[in-house]
Amino acid sequence: MTTRDLTDLTEHEFGLFTGPDGPGDAGDGGDRGDGGAARGRRRRPGHRRAARWWLVGLAAAVGWSLWSAGVGRQEVVNSGGWTVMGRFWRAAVSPELSSGFLRLTLDATLVTVAFAVLGTALAVLLGLVGGVLTSETWWRRPGAGRTGGTGRRRDGLRPGWFVGRLANGLPRGVHEAVWGLFLVSILGRDPMVGVLAIAIPFGAVTAKVYADLIDETARGPYEALRAAGSGRMAALAYAVFPVARAEIVSYAFYRFECSVRSAVILGMIGAGGLGFQLNLSFQSLRYEEMWTLIYALVAVSALADMWGARLRRRASPGRVKASVVAAAVLVVASVVKLGPDVGRLVSAQTRRLAAEIAASAWPPSLPVDGWAGLIRRSLETVQMSLLAIALASALAVGVAFVAARGGGGPARRVAAAQARAVLLLTRAIPPPVWALLVLFVVFPGPLPGALALGIYNFGILGRLMSEVVENLDPRPALALRALGAPAVSAFAYATLPMSAGRFAAYALYRWEVAARETVVVGVVGAGGLGRLLEQQRAAFDYSAMVGTVAALIAVSVVIDLVSAAARRSLR
Amino acid sequence: MRSAPWRTRATLSLVAALALTAAACGDDSSPSATQPAPSGDRTLRISAIPDQDPAKLVEINSAMATYLAAALGVKVEYVPVSDYAASVSLFRAGDLDMVFFGGLTGVQARLQAPGSTLLAQRDVDDAFRSVFIAGTGSGVGPMTDVAGLAAFKGKRFTFGSESSTSGRLMPEFFLDQAGVTSERDFTGAPGYSGSHDKTVDLVEAGSFDGGALNAAVWDRRKAAGTVDQTKVVEVFRTPPYRDYHWIAGPRTDERFGAGFAEKAKAALLALDYANPEHTRLLDLYSAKKFIPTEAGHYREIESIGRKLRLIS
Numbered sequence: 001m002t003t004r005d006l007t008d009l010t011e012h013e014f015g016l017f018t019g020p021d022g023p024g025d026a027g028d029g030g031d032r033g034d035g036g037a038a039r040g041r042r043r044r045p046g047h048r049r050a051a052r053w054w055l056v057g058l059a060a061a062v063g064w065s066l067w068s069a070g071v072g073r074q075e076v077v078n079s080g081g082w083t084v085m086g087r088f089w090r091a092a093v094s095p096e097l098s099s100g101f102l103r104l105t106l107d108a109t110l111v112t113v114a115f116a117v118l119g120t121a122l123a124v125l126l127g128l129v130g131g132v133l134t135s136e137t138w139w140r141r142p143g144a145g146r147t148g149g150t151g152r153r154r155d156g157l158r159p160g161w162f163v164g165r166l167a168n169g170l171p172r173g174v175h176e177a178v179w180g181l182f183l184v185s186i187l188g189r190d191p192m193v194g195v196l197a198i199a200i201p202f203g204a205v206t207a208k209v210y211a212d213l214i215d216e217t218a219r220g221p222y223e224a225l226r227a228a229g230s231g232r233m234a235a236l237a238y239a240v241f242p243v244a245r246a247e248i249v250s251y252a253f254y255r256f257e258c259s260v261r262s263a264v265i266l267g268m269i270g271a272g273g274l275g276f277q278l279n280l281s282f283q284s285l286r287y288e289e290m291w292t293l294i295y296a297l298v299a300v301s302a303l304a305d306m307w308g309a310r311l312r313r314r315a316s317p318g319r320v321k322a323s324v325v326a327a328a329v330l331v332v333a334s335v336v337k338l339g340p341d342v343g344r345l346v347s348a349q350t351r352r353l354a355a356e357i358a359a360s361a362w363p364p365s366l367p368v369d370g371w372a373g374l375i376r377r378s379l380e381t382v383q384m385s386l387l388a389i390a391l392a393s394a395l396a397v398g399v400a401f402v403a404a405r406g407g408g409g410p411a412r413r414v415a416a417a418q419a420r421a422v423l424l425l426t427r428a429i430p431p432p433v434w435a436l437l438v439l440f441v442v443f444p445g446p447l448p449g450a451l452a453l454g455i456y457n458f459g460i461l462g463r464l465m466s467e468v469v470e471n472l473d474p475r476p477a478l479a480l481r482a483l484g485a486p487a488v489s490a491f492a493y494a495t496l497p498m499s500a501g502r503f504a505a506y507a508l509y510r511w512e513v514a515a516r517e518t519v520v521v522g523v524v525g526a527g528g529l530g531r532l533l534e535q536q537r538a539a540f541d542y543s544a545m546v547g548t549v550a551a552l553i554a555v556s557v558v559i560d561l562v563s564a565a566a567r568r569s570l571r
Numbered sequence: 572m573r574s575a576p577w578r579t580r581a582t583l584s585l586v587a588a589l590a591l592t593a594a595a596c597g598d599d600s601s602p603s604a605t606q607p608a609p610s611g612d613r614t615l616r617i618s619a620i621p622d623q624d625p626a627k628l629v630e631i632n633s634a635m636a637t638y639l640a641a642a643l644g645v646k647v648e649y650v651p652v653s654d655y656a657a658s659v660s661l662f663r664a665g666d667l668d669m670v671f672f673g674g675l676t677g678v679q680a681r682l683q684a685p686g687s688t689l690l691a692q693r694d695v696d697d698a699f700r701s702v703f704i705a706g707t708g709s710g711v712g713p714m715t716d717v718a719g720l721a722a723f724k725g726k727r728f729t730f731g732s733e734s735s736t737s738g739r740l741m742p743e744f745f746l747d748q749a750g751v752t753s754e755r756d757f758t759g760a761p762g763y764s765g766s767h768d769k770t771v772d773l774v775e776a777g778s779f780d781g782g783a784l785n786a787a788v789w790d791r792r793k794a795a796g797t798v799d800q801t802k803v804v805e806v807f808r809t810p811p812y813r814d815y816h817w818i819a820g821p822r823t824d825e826r827f828g829a830g831f832a833e834k835a836k837a838a839l840l841a842l843d844y845a846n847p848e849h850t851r852l853l854d855l856y857s858a859k860k861f862i863p864t865e866a867g868h869y870r871e872i873e874s875i876g877r878k879l880r881l882i883s
Binding site for chain 2: 078080081083084085184185186187188189268269276279280281282283284285286349353368436439440441442443444445527531534535537538539540541
């Protein structure tokens, strides 16, 4: 695999292709290894100029967003709120530990895990089918466009490829909470709501990643089989899947970590599990109960995280096989636990409700204040996500180097463990909770929403970035040190430049996700399209909801285009 | 919870593989919104909008479930729901049979599920009130009539949940009477804290200058001493209006036999405070009895809802 993966993957979160032995090894600028270094040197001047312009643009955009949010124009910090916020943090040392609540927490934890397991399993299934059907390999006419290597030529592709890629965009552009809201109106009170709300958007993301994996696998054997008269499926089964298998499995487990967090967000809209209990306790501000649930969530995330990380780091065939078996067992257990009613999907009532909602949702309509309102809120969403990502990246870059595993004395190890714990906690507390906490001390408006998303995404970006640091080639820094350079210089001239490109790539990917996530902080009055969607949902105004969701998709497409352009010019 | 003991054990031993420490499980009373009702079963599913402490809601509704089960001769299950709009959606989907809705959600539910039956109100719902609260540093002081609410112009203001009658709809109505339009006259957009309790805490924190909430929740918070009255005070108590009511879904008669909704209505109205067996249940509802109600009682709520575009 090459740098192309980093440019084309538009997933929610990713952290897969960073293994030292993995194909992502080539690094973001192709500047690892001898050939890469030579290429990098040749390209550097233009590369630097582009980077400078992007930085100027970024600074201007962040400044504009801050100004719009009222920073520098009005009071933004409400110092009176610290005591109220303090109640939440004080409760951290005295979580609710009554046996009744612990039982409830355990059950909610199992439900959350079950949702994540089934959602992931279905997403991977959808991803495999969709990945094949949207891969260039599948649609390429035999013998056409044989460019070899990473040469990318579109000729020889059938129209089906374009249709597939296009169809993949919609499910990805909508946040899983929105899917949940939509599905609950049709499927009612059934676990299928939570499972599908995870599986649909994640399935589309997985399909995209798998399609790229398939296309990046050396095509020679596949073409040879095809030329010998074998069918497309058989050729894929014998020539592509065996090669890409470890990556496919490893990515599936990575997706699981994301699903656990999604299952919690879904719970907050009523699907069950830890998020549901958290929301019930959140409504009446029972902080002690909230902490018990948060700790349960931290534990589950940590385990999911460790499982995925171990698999990524040493994906020996035995380990992959054991994980697949364990996953199969978990799927069965989850079906037993949730007891989803698959029959509901095709029941007469589901069809009736879907038809009713479809009828009232079409044609899409504008919000009360028309196009002006929709555009204003779309801009607000972009600004919120931009501020969130700027904050998250700034914090994450700093912490990533501390949190990275490996090396150093005992003090360094303790600091690393603490940093990882902080990252784990920040991403375990769901964005709506962060939003309320921030709202206690920052006056209402887009700013508290941006800060809440910034803190949450700091947890995710920090983890992804620390993984980048862990996987860095240590040799340049060691070489500098051996030549007598002080640690700071070795860091500044060897470590930092090597990680900068990847950091930027991760931040840019998360930006698009953050824009979709503004939906889940809209519920506490943070503004933007999420706020609007919540209002329309309270009024059951389905046609306006469709209009707002369309705007949300448009926003993420625009962000995707901008970030793709940025990544291209930074390469 | 549906899980039979063997299932729970199986689940646990499997999850132990995930290294989750497993303690005793199989608590059959823990609430969860995830378990579907097997189709064709005869369990009456009751629910309520999440307007207060969930533990309290469980207590109230479990007592009501016990009462209804005895009075109606069916199995009754309480289904907790964490979101106002979701409770209306689930009612519409037929997953909830009888719900204690608020004024606005009740109107929405009847419009979404035509053929629903209005059952009863509490005596206190006949004269429900909201309170307006203000931060002591906000410059808004106690007022004697509705017109005084104009003092909130130019202030930061938060409602509770968007679909809440006492935390959003009626406060908007009274603000409107004082010439205050929420979208226009507050500093910044009005907030929607999500719940009555969050409204209190946000005003106490000073994030908002003022807010409006269910008078009962405010009184409970004051009595419990969980509000700092040097920072937030009540400035106005609204005139009374009609609020919460029980509604039965359109398919209850079909599922439980003809005349079932009428039987349910009679069972609610038969609750008698003088009867020691009923006293505790009515106490949980902070009521002395349930009273009949009719659609006409909610016309005003409906028209305000339409004006605020909460009903389309």
